[in-house]
Amino acid sequence: MLIRASENGSGEFLKLLSRPKTLSTLTTSLALALVVALGALFLGVSIALILGKTNTPFRKIFLVVMPLPLAIPSYVIAYSYLVLNPYLNGFWISALILILATFPFVAIPTYALLRRINLNQEEVARTLGFTPFAVITKVIWPQVRVASFAGALLSALYALSEFGTVAFMRLDTFTRVIYTTYRATFDRSSAASLGLMLLAVSLFVVFLERRFRGANIPSTAISKTGGILKIGRWRWLTLTFVFAVYFATLALPGFLLISRTFQVGTSIDWPNLFIKTGNTALVAFVGATIALLLALPIGILNARFRSRFAKFIEKGLYVTHALPGVVVGLALVALGAKYLPALYQTIYLLAFAYALLFIANSLGSVRSSLEKIPQRLDEVSRSLGQTFGQTFKRVILPIATPGILSGWLLVFVTAMKELPATLMLKPTGFETLSTSLWTATSISQFAQAAPFALALVLIASLPSYLLNRPNLAEKEMLRENSAI
């Protein structure tokens, strides 16, 4: 699809490459990705260590909110900062917002690994003469760093493909330049060429991330999880640090959104807000369902038949996770306008874009839910006279459904927050919460945008809460499997 989009510019491509504007866009994008990755690495590892290894007060509360920044679209944080000061713009504030929005990519896996390291290792190191600090740098850090680096690369990938934040902060990275080129001149071939460059950079980052993830250290069985360091008076400093981070990421934006919404108060156009919320949910629903329908057969083939073909497709689809929304938007605009006029300007093309963007998530959940079911269960069912089809219906599906549904919900939530592809592919006159927020903010009507932003955060974080709530049935099933 992308090749199609760039067809008319093979010679132009080189010219475009040598344009100073292109070069500065490339440098800005790469610099942003690098700074965000380093910032997220620092912030994520610090938070994970503070919450996982020290006796900082209120750890438990901060642990609960740890993944929350991921539920809030970064452009909503950017929007709320603009409410505070409409003149904010540029590289550093964009970088700061992206770091705050993505550091959980580092903090969550780092924390999880920290807690999995066996206490015995730490105790052995202490008996061999290591100080508590040396235990962290020489024993713990080498075991968690791979996960931390992989998380930082996810942050970099996010920074490369993020559109809303950089657009609000008027920073010319690839995504913004592509969008403005496309909108201003309808010069699709140079937009597509820029899209290809962005795609190449993103693919490279995904490739790096896969390499890192492959090198996971097998962890020993958890008997006792690692110890907590008593850090004395320092714990007030760490508390201040953690508090400041979550204040800037969650509390301040949340407060601003709510206060501005109340400011608008009675003039909120409720029917309009409801329609847009409904629109948002509708397209995301269709998109998540398409993603699931595509992921299901591939996941089944992979988990139960080890089909080589399916493995290949799965690897290929995993790459979609590198696709920036602008690129998919651009490609589908070209495809839709040229070959699928019936779908062009309908919500189905937009839903398909969502499916394409987030199918990797869907696939992951289908796969992990199926792989959790031991093959033995299939065999017992077969020996009891059930064909494969019956076994699937009576055994595999009932057990895997909760996991598959939670994957669907994840895609649904993520799709609701999508901005660039939605802007490019939405039918004329069709508005979602994210596009309404975009439109109002673009013309500096910050107060009018507040209800949309707040509604977006609410519908996006409610399912996140459901997703993160420990699933009772699943827990029991796991316990049962380990108990027999």
Add this chain to the structure above:
Amino acid sequence: MTDIKIDNLTVNFGQTKVLDELSLFVPSQSLVAVLGPSGCGKSTLLRAIAGFVAPKSGTIRFGSTLMSVSSVQVPPERRNVGYVPQEGALFPHLSVRKNVGFGLVRGKDSEKRINEMLNLVGLEDLADRLPHQLSGGQQFRVAIARALAPAPNVMLLDEPFSALDAQLREELRQEIKRILKETKTTTLLVTHDREEALVMADLVAPMKNGKIVQLGSPQEVYNNPVGLETAVSTGDALVVPAIKTKSGKVYTPLSSKKPENGQVGSVIIRPEEIEIILNKQTPNARVFEIEYFGHDALIHLELPDATKVSARVAAPVALKIGDKVTARQKGPIRFFEKV
């Protein structure tokens, strides 16, 4: 009920021959235990019989019905086998009752059959529990009831008790044996636990390198193993150097005199076949260690030529380390030539 007849069965995993022209006969209504170390292919044998593994050659028959011949396989769901894998593998989303009824065609007879089965394994009161609400032993009983419910041609048990603790294992062995005898079910059990094989089975079949090397009653296999490894796999065994003269007499370090020449080989002695005699004029052994188990003890002895043997004696033990005693072999002599 039916017998199982396996002829020249070969199973390959890639280049590795897991089963090598294996033949085995499981008589109708009997319980046969295949005994072998992990990796000898015994689980593969079970899975081939159940239909989860396609053999390269050879045949599997239930009675006169062919189940597997070269390229033609009856699919697992049409073999009517009861399969109980290692961890029981209960369906975690179904109650005990639904687990047991899983292989039955729904109808008014199925309820009756489920109740019969629950009664058989003594779990009527737990019928509506979910698997995770049961203890390990109860889960195993459900797995047995589930496998028996459709009245299978044969039962296949894969290391059935390995995940259970020692005391529970002994209780369940007796109970499962009773149930299988009561239902007259032809059963093949594979295990690496020699005690389990000897206690439960009518016939024990030691397995080695993808082949069954012997088939006999527990007594036969224990007393007359066909090879050194079989001897060791069926119980504690001492392998002692020995010489066999032309006249057929076998001399070991325990014998009084040593012949000049003869065939060199080894003799298998079970520790309980060595008798220790105290207060004798000519002691031939010195006690150098005592392993005390409570009900009995292993006395480790050193013979004059530095050969070490162990004798099992019933408690109480009157010996102490350093005692000089006479050790004598009282059991059958099993001589194996040196290859």
